[in-house]
Amino acid sequence: MPLEKIDYWQDLDANLPDIQNTAREARRWIVKMIHEAGSGHPGGSLSAVDILTALYFRVMRHDPENPLWEDRDRLVLSKGHSAPALYSTLALSGYFEKDELLTLRKLGSRLQGHPSKNKTPGIDMSTGSLGQGLSIAIGMALGARLDRKDYRVYCILGDGESQEGQLWEAAMAASHYKVDNLCAILDRNQLQIDGPTEKIMSLEPVFPKFKAFGWHVVEVNGHDLKELLRAFHEAETYKGKPTIIIANTIKGKGVSFMEGSLKFHGKAPSKEELKQALEELGGDA
């Protein structure tokens, strides 16, 4: 992985097939590890994995050999239940062996059901209780500013999660402090546990909401790696305001029977379902 930043924005098409493959491999691991664990959250992991792949394989400055490198870019997975997506991205980046992914949620494993900072190399913050990650990310961004360091902080939010009040306290603070080294990504998959967000407690109009809170807002197809990369570059170059990328996604993306499924928010695939999922995802691993 890059120790120095790569100028991915010079040619967004370069290596695009490579990272598309990486995202697909990560998807395979996600369904395998959740099946092996017997519990976990495939839906929100599959909707977020393209975002994570773009970040860890193109955008972020980080070093799997030195997970606590002071100058690394940070990531806070505020929707911590999507840990399998982050774990598989980290394993594919080289933070630990891929086989370890199959220890997810098992007694003694470094891979807890939700991210745990002090247990897993590459995890920058413990999360799991929704609504807290953006505040953490602001703290990290302010830390960078105080130390005159140029690392950036990324924070992935859920759309159901965005019903938490603390998130809006943080949204207000981020623009107040003008932390333009902070980039949030909203995994806008339209679903939460009990149903569609718009039916349970509507988030719309979310674009103007963040705009009114003082953010620079970009909207993309969250499964189009090229659009994501372009948005990340725009966020990096935009000064004076934090950026939020509203990534329109599909919950369960990549596995037909998980796409748009409420059931697979938090349910492991059976043996049969895993087989079908892996067939659909193709490739070998």
Add this chain to the structure above:
Amino acid sequence: MKWELKNMRPGFGEALVELGERYHQVVALNADLSGSTTTAMFDAAYPERFFNVGVAEQNMMGIAAGLATTGKIVFASTFAMFATGRAYDQIRQSIAYPKLNVKIVATHAGITVGGDGASHQMHEDLALMRVLPHMTVIAPADYWETKKAVLKVAETPGPCYIRTGRTNTPLLYDEDYKFHIGRANRLRDGDDVTLIAVGLMVAKALEAAEELEKIGISARVENMSTIKPIDKKMIIKAAKETGAIVTCEEHNMIVGMGSAVAEVLAGYEPVPQRRVGIPDVFGESGESEELMEAYGLTVENIIANVKKAVSMKR
């Protein structure tokens, strides 16, 4: 006893400014109570390292945690009610569990908040904080102990909760006092009973001990300013040497300092223990002294409990 009174809170504000000068990593956060918590002093000295997040305690704890991940020594301050009540989950998930270097310094704890009434009288904070793994819990007894404790915890990595009150309290110590985390401080020798007290009840315990001497009961007084890790050695020694314990705290009697002492006694040296504290009720408005009277935080009540404890000795 005639006490010289002084507010504890400036002990925090002054120590914080001192720390700011000593360590460039020290940062402070506040939630629209910078005057009352005395963190305004730090703001005046180091404005670039001071963050007033507005009335948003949950966000404050989160930002504090994020700053701590970047190597900062973070002090987050507000009233005890809002620090530990409103932001409990944030403290648990984002500070205690990842074991981050955040010092939560709360002011206005306890019934002596007075006129503001039950919504602002926090009697559960020691309980809420002491059940969190990784958390150190400290409740100083006066201005000097507050100052020394704040200076000390800055040099001790990890999550920490420090509780202070609103009112002026008796000065028990001076500039030379050495505060040790996890070690109780003996203020009076005695053989018949040990009064283990915390916060502003330490002065009451000393007053009670003086009265008790007049009726022939020799009471030892220990200031249990660290509630976690609790000073087990002192408790066992006190039980062995004096055979009876009375705990005194401005806190709900459930799961406070007295309960922490009982946990040690039950497991190591069971002797009679009586607890003086706030009963399991919400507070109400009133003058601080009136409220202490009304809720049994008095010298008389300590003495009554001492007599009971001593009579239960085998």
